[in-house]
Amino acid sequence: MSRFDWIILVVTLVAIVSYGLYKSRTSKNLEGYFLSNRSMPWYLVLLSIMGTQASAITFLSAPGQAFTDGMRFVQYYFGLPLAMVVLCITFVPLFNRLKVYTAYEFLEQRFDVRTRTFTSALFLLSRGLSTGISICAPSIILSSLMGWDIYWTNIVMGGLLIIYTVSGGAKAVAYTQQLQLIIIFSGMFIAGYFIVHLLPEGIGFNEALQVSGNSGKLNVITTGITESGFDMKDRYNLVSGVIGGFFLALSYFGTDHSQVGRYLTAKNNTESRLGLLMNGIVKVPMQFLILLIGALLFAYYQFNPGPVFHNQAVVEQAKKTNYRESLESIERQYHYTVQQASVMNRQLVAAEGEAKNYLKESAKGIARQTDSLRTVYKNTLKQAVPAADTNDTNYIFLRFVVDTLPPGLVGLLIAIIFLAAWGSIAAALNSLASCTMVDFYVRFSKHHAHAGQSDARELKKYRLSRWYTFLWGIFCIAVAQFANRMGSLIEAVNILGSLFYGVILGIFLVGFYIRKVGGQAVFAAAIVGELLVILLFVLDYYNVIGFGFLWLNVAGAVAVIMLSLIFQRMGAANKETAGQ
């Protein structure tokens, strides 16, 4: 990075932290610190919801995902708009009417304290771990690109955002997310523009799409149906996206307090609903455009020689071993094949009719060749450095940025990765502290009512809330230190969420829609349901069964609903027997 890039990076980060501190003034009580005194307009709620969901992982992994697997990942978000509608009909009015501080307070009013505590604990566990991964994501890139120590990078990365999150609570989080998103979208647009701009003469946006599409990278809609029927193991297709994505989005936005806490800050039901519905409208196109950057990047590398493997640190390490010659030989073959691809693709975009069909098949053949050379290269890297992670999905976009973009823009794009990470991490820390404070400290202290507290006691809780935010920040940094060996981080976070979200959603759905089920039945159902989800995940992991992770959300929710009905009936039958 040039000195100019460093200046841009440091100035952007310092500006965000300063802005967060400037917006930190809030009432020194729990409602002010965790809910911004319920005063936010819909557009701030919208940006806060988007900023919380779109982490650095979104901007790092998604283009890489499109580059390697195509754009079908967008289907994962198809259930989200439907979930927004259900939230607006059911969850939002209820949460606002009960004036809850956390989503889990509702569960005590509906069931009992045990169910509330269990669900809140599940949230703390899953959100604490996934936030650690969210800190790790940008740190991995920085450490790889700059040669920094990953452990110190994690500490610096997590430490800076803690400053304004501890200081200003939900208000500082919302206002910084607004500014962060503006910078992020501007930067991503500029990156997309440069990819097209740097294509060779005669190759524009439409031609790049043709090249990318011919290699199967524009597979936005896939059915998941194979010769042997529907493939349950297939992660992203229309069916799993609409059904699995719906359950995942409903549980994430309806029961994960990092999101519920954002729309609880709205000044009324209307503002909450508008924020959520607008999110339902803009999220899918936004994700489509981010993935499109990856597809365009693929086209870019069909005309320009790029690295075979995008994590240069691993390549350099491998070249210090006896495998150097093998690696360099594969590199030569790869670059020769890319040259062939370049010639073929130029002819392809100019051709018409029967010739075009013939060239399409030839270009596909060359694309398969480059894919197989990449696989051989990765296998050789693995042999040279057995401990190395040979999944370079997260490096593809940033490698392009560092290698290709002009000075200044590199700094800006690196800053964007930080800002995207901070937006989601800050909201997560705020919600983790909120649940610890409200669902555990306040609930189990002698005076657990929210209202009617003395100013001194409110001030004490406010100060303690700041400490909890700080301590969760430290915990998440500690988790980040262990998370740096995972593959695609976006999948890691989603898989982790899917292990818990279905069960949590099932508890809420029973609470909302099945009035006859009581606390004892739903609690037992939640325990058994969670064990079932973990069992399904383990069986899939060891290839005993095929079960894509999005289906875990459906399985968890359905298991809790069915089991709670069965347990409720069994409990009623036992009572009848005992009464006779």
Add this chain to the structure above:
Amino acid sequence: MMKENDKIPLLPSWRHWYWLVVIFLALLIIFFSWFTKHFS
């Protein structure tokens, strides 16, 4: 206690808003299907 705003913005009812979101999603899926087919 929170109050519902009397006036629903832009559209006559929330039900219209919900249909707008669902129809927009359906149109997106149709567009994506065309996009996939066109560039495959």
